[in-house]
Amino acid sequence: xxxxxxxxxxxxxxxxxxxxxxxxxxxxxxxxxxxxxxxxxxxxxxxxxxxxxxxxxxxxxxxxxxxxxxxxxxxxxxxxxxxxxxxxxxxxxxxxxxxxxxxxxxxxxxxxxxxxxxxxxxxxx
Numbered sequence: 843x844x845x846x847x848x849x850x851x852x853x854x855x856x857x858x859x860x861x862x863x864x865x866x867x868x869x870x871x872x873x874x875x876x877x878x879x880x881x882x883x884x885x886x887x888x889x890x891x892x893x894x895x896x897x898x899x900x901x902x903x904x905x906x907x908x909x910x911x912x913x914x915x916x917x918x919x920x921x922x923x924x925x926x927x928x929x930x931x932x933x934x935x936x937x938x939x940x941x942x943x944x945x946x947x948x949x950x951x952x953x954x955x956x957x958x959x960x961x962x963x964x965x966x967x
Contacts, residue, residue: 846944849936853947858930861954865923868916875913879906922955929957938962 929935940962
């Protein structure tokens with residue numbers, strides 16, 4: 843039996859649907875994080891007493907910084923998912939970029955934007 847060189851169109855469509863679902867969820871989370879960083883919700887410390895205002899502003903700044911880091915990571919995840927969709931379009935999705943062999947479906951279901959098989963990923967740590 844010969845090894846498959848790529849996933850079938852039906853398999854690629856299955857992965858496309860999985861990625862689109864994850865992309866929708868990731869985009870919603872990113873927008874929520876971005877809104878909290880931009881302080882679009884209108885909550886402010888303007889109505890608090892001066893004593894607590896400084897402490898509250900410091901806590902808000904820390905929270906915004908944490909959310910900004912999370913938003914940055916979420917945007918990176920979105921970019922990886924979009925790149926995976928492009929690989930599906932050009933039918934190179936699921937092929938390990940180091941070995942040229944197919945990445946197992948189980949790995950792609952867990953990490954749909956993966957470009958390396960588990961062995962190669964572990965070798966690069």
